[in-house]
Amino acid sequence: MNHQQWTLLLEDRVLPAAVIDLDAFDRNVERIRKLTLASGKRLRIASKSIRVPFLMKRALDLGGGAFQGLLTYSVRESVFLYQQGFRDLVIAYPTLQKADLVAALPILKTDTAALTFMVDSEAHLDFLSQFHTQEGLDHPLSVSIDLDVSYRPLGIHIGVQRSPIRTLSEFERLLEAIRKRTSLSLVGVMGYEAQIAGLADTNPFAPLLNPAKKLIKRLSVRDVAQKRENVAALLKKKGITITFFNGGGTGSLSSTLREDAITEATAGSGFLQSHLFDYYATNQNEAAEFVALRVSRAPDTHVLTCHGGGIIGSGEIGNDKSMIPVLPLGISLLSTEGCGEVQTPLRKKNNTILKPGQPVLFRPAKTGEPLERFREVHLFSDQKWLKSVPTYRGMNEEFQ
Numbered sequence: 001m002n003h004q005q006w007t008l009l010l011e012d013r014v015l016p017a018a019v020i021d022l023d024a025f026d027r028n029v030e031r032i033r034k035l036t037l038a039s040g041k042r043l044r045i046a047s048k049s050i051r052v053p054f055l056m057k058r059a060l061d062l063g064g065g066a067f068q069g070l071l072t073y074s075v076r077e078s079v080f081l082y083q084q085g086f087r088d089l090v091i092a093y094p095t096l097q098k099a100d101l102v103a104a105l106p107i108l109k110t111d112t113a114a115l116t117f118m119v120d121s122e123a124h125l126d127f128l129s130q131f132h133t134q135e136g137l138d139h140p141l142s143v144s145i146d147l148d149v150s151y152r153p154l155g156i157h158i159g160v161q162r163s164p165i166r167t168l169s170e171f172e173r174l175l176e177a178i179r180k181r182t183s184l185s186l187v188g189v190m191g192y193e194a195q196i197a198g199l200a201d202t203n204p205f206a207p208l209l210n211p212a213k214k215l216i217k218r219l220s221v222r223d224v225a226q227k228r229e230n231v232a233a234l235l236k237k238k239g240i241t242i243t244f245f246n247g248g249g250t251g252s253l254s255s256t257l258r259e260d261a262i263t264e265a266t267a268g269s270g271f272l273q274s275h276l277f278d279y280y281a282t283n284q285n286e287a288a289e290f291v292a293l294r295v296s297r298a299p300d301t302h303v304l305t306c307h308g309g310g311i312i313g314s315g316e317i318g319n320d321k322s323m324i325p326v327l328p329l330g331i332s333l334l335s336t337e338g339c340g341e342v343q344t345p346l347r348k349k350n351n352t353i354l355k356p357g358q359p360v361l362f363r364p365a366k367t368g369e370p371l372e373r374f375r376e377v378h379l380f381s382d383q384k385w386l387k388s389v390p391t392y393r394g395m396n397e398e399f400q
């Protein structure tokens, strides 16, 4: 849609607002579904990158047999999603907080297998086991080992710092510690290759680094595959069957889904495609998520200022973490102000038509985080407003 069409569609809306192009979202779902189907694997949806139950449900429905379950980011969020009807919830990050388990207790008593807890140390195992014993639960708690698959040439760590389970012997030790506990049952392994999935290799904000990133990715793809293969072989040798071996993210789907050891990949950001995900040579998804601000003043001949702004993506600090204005064409942020806290000035080219009162569409750097700022998202399809659906926040929830 062009800027004139958006101007009409957003005329009576309260801005700032989160806007979803549902047709683009559906096309992204279809693209990811095809990629998954072609690999014969499954796809798990990363809830943190969406945070709108309606959209997660839609992706799962449209994904059919290719999509299965959610990779969630907190226990309390998983309890909430269970209440909303979602099942097969793998909680990607471990907890050592008793209140989390207490919140999950009703599910653990009746449908234990619906939740899988991530573990990477004996401390996690002890914590879960103790709770299991205290509560006298009938069925073992499902756990998944978080395998670190960072790339470590000459001891330099390239990847995220999460799990300490790096070598096969460390994995085996934890595996045996789980097997010793009747309160726990190993159902999966997750090895997330952030140095591939989270490394933009065609990033226009730091172009000089792109060749080095491409090289790291190429070397790392082989290394990650070998690590996961070794773990799968160990499990096989011991006669242990797991229900999933999870890896990857939007930025690595094409390489993750190729691996024999993997049974499923994860994706979330690719459905909404924030601008950081444009900078991956392998990712063809379309922008489906926008933040609309309204121009409220015109301080200079070629400068217009919007009300609102300042939605910055997390991670290593840099200009690429800012929202970028995309419609109308021919506008840019001022380097002296960027996206402000409540005011965002924009410079426009001579031939760009933009007047006070009109909306400006921005694309956020990341997909899920901006939606914490809004109670609802407005869905547009076929150049019309379809409906507005609540975010977690709009359902009076907030998960960190």
Ligand SMILES: Cc1ncc(COP(=O)(O)O)c(C=O)c1O
Pocket (backbone or CB within 6 Å): 046, 049, 071, 092, 192, 197, 248, 249, 250, 251, 266, 267, 268, 269, 270
């Ligand atoms: C464990 C894990 N898996 C997968 C992903 C990928 O999610 P996305 O597809 O939204 O990039 C992430 C993102 O940080 C993650 O932490």
